[in-house]
Amino acid sequence: MIKVALIEDTAEIREGIENFLNQQKDMACLFAADSVERFLKEIKSTPDVLLLDITLPGMSGLSGIPHLKEKFPRLEIIMITIHDDPNRIFEALCQGATGYLLKNTPFLDIKKSIEEIHRGGSPMSPQIARKVIHHFQNIRPAKSESPLSPKEKEIVTGLVDGLSYKMIADRLEITIETVRTHIKNIYQKLQVHSKAEVITKSLRGEI
Amino acid sequence: MIKVALIEDTAEIREGIENFLNQQKDMACLFAADSVERFLKEIKSTPDVLLLDITLPGMSGLSGIPHLKEKFPRLEIIMITIHDDPNRIFEALCQGATGYLLKNTPFLDIKKSIEEIHRGGSPMSPQIARKVIHHFQNIRPAKSESPLSPKEKEIVTGLVDGLSYKMIADRLEITIETVRTHIKNIYQKLQVHSKAEVITKSLRGEI
DNA sequence: CTCAATATCCCATAATCGTGGTATGGCTTA
DNA sequence: TAAGCCATACCACGATTATGGGATATTGAG
Numbered sequence: 001m002i003k004v005a006l007i008e009d010t011a012e013i014r015e016g017i018e019n020f021l022n023q024q025k026d027m028a029c030l031f032a033a034d035s036v037e038r039f040l041k042e043i044k045s046t047p048d049v050l051l052l053d054i055t056l057p058g059m060s061g062l063s064g065i066p067h068l069k070e071k072f073p074r075l076e077i078i079m080i081t082i083h084d085d086p087n088r089i090f091e092a093l094c095q096g097a098t099g100y101l102l103k104n105t106p107f108l109d110i111k112k113s114i115e116e117i118h119r120g121g122s123p124m125s126p127q128i129a130r131k132v133i134h135h136f137q138n139i140r141p142a143k144s145e146s147p148l149s150p151k152e153k154e155i156v157t158g159l160v161d162g163l164s165y166k167m168i169a170d171r172l173e174i175t176i177e178t179v180r181t182h183i184k185n186i187y188q189k190l191q192v193h194s195k196a197e198v199i200t201k202s203l204r205g206e207i
Numbered sequence: 208m209i210k211v212a213l214i215e216d217t218a219e220i221r222e223g224i225e226n227f228l229n230q231q232k233d234m235a236c237l238f239a240a241d242s243v244e245r246f247l248k249e250i251k252s253t254p255d256v257l258l259l260d261i262t263l264p265g266m267s268g269l270s271g272i273p274h275l276k277e278k279f280p281r282l283e284i285i286m287i288t289i290h291d292d293p294n295r296i297f298e299a300l301c302q303g304a305t306g307y308l309l310k311n312t313p314f315l316d317i318k319k320s321i322e323e324i325h326r327g328g329s330p331m332s333p334q335i336a337r338k339v340i341h342h343f344q345n346i347r348p349a350k351s352e353s354p355l356s357p358k359e360k361e362i363v364t365g366l367v368d369g370l371s372y373k374m375i376a377d378r379l380e381i382t383i384e385t386v387r388t389h390i391k392n393i394y395q396k397l398q399v400h401s402k403a404e405v406i407t408k409s410l411r412g413e414i
Numbered sequence: 415c416t417c418a419a420t421a422t423c424c425c426a427t428a429a430t431c432g433t434g435g436t437a438t439g440g441c442t443t444a
Numbered sequence: 445t446a447a448g449c450c451a452t453a454c455c456a457c458g459a460t461t462a463t464g465g466g467a468t469a470t471t472g473a474g
Contacts, residue, residue: 402461
């Protein structure tokens, strides 16, 4: 039995979702509030999953996340919203939300999402996922000419990931001796003498 | 009719997916190759969607993405892989992949994903989505105070500068043994096991 | 005052790394 | 065709790192 809670200011939507959840066999809506403040004050037990609207009177869902997480550290939060503004999505995810659904999502899919998040997944509509990914792609612009060969760059990636030579060898499916050779060449090209320097250069965008 | 292509080195999996795709009414598998190199050399027409394995002989799927995107700028790429290593996922998404599926995904879901990506969404299994989101959540919380003591932060700075224990000891005018102790404590606090990981965390603002 | 955190120092050992070699085969290009 | 880069692989050795012990002194918070 998944214990769900809900914060949504529009009574119609709130009651609709609440009723729907309570009709399900494997979940129950513990509590439904119209604001973060009221929720924090009045909730009695500990929910597993919270459906949280972004636009709320008083404290917004976004700024409420840290408070909610503080009171219930293991709470999984799914944002529900009409906005699909990438910045808000990004913000919510950074604050600690784990899922993100649009308000027009059918009830049945909301149910699936609650089950999904409870299983350790992250429900996200594909449209949202695409926006999230675009954010990723924008923060790392294509870098200019690097003196390193493609394989060498893969080795560097391994170093940045904190892998040992052995682990890099496994990942790239080559022997550790080949990894050593590549690394020697990388050091030569970059004029460095340690993993540490390569990682620093790489993360500072100097490669 | 969605034009799909496939790069996967295991013949069994490749042919399985190829056959399945060709049985669908609304899609066709234009071409299936066992390596990025062969794909780029032999493909004749322009696919809409590419299913791309990460682990490949020769050029890895990861490093192949830029080449594939260069030849087919509007190509949508879905990574298919047995690995769910967050670093690789992150890398693939940054390189320009738009979807990410685990190899055990049922054929029917692969089909749905292809349709989804073609509609402008981003197919991702919820497990993957969770990992992606964790990446988001780890980039930000630089705001909270670090668990490291002032001295420990100085040690970290030394590591980032590529110094050996000896050099850090000289710089801070303490013995190398003290440096060792500090580093042991740092590893403990950050739950890591190498200089490399400390440097990466530090430069990513996670400390 | 006591405790926890910090900072200092020492020892020992196994694993990993850095660096010097050598060598083969494929590919590109002058 | 020869020169060069790239990727692959192996050997050897000293340096460095990772991790397990202990030990002592200071300091600020409860």
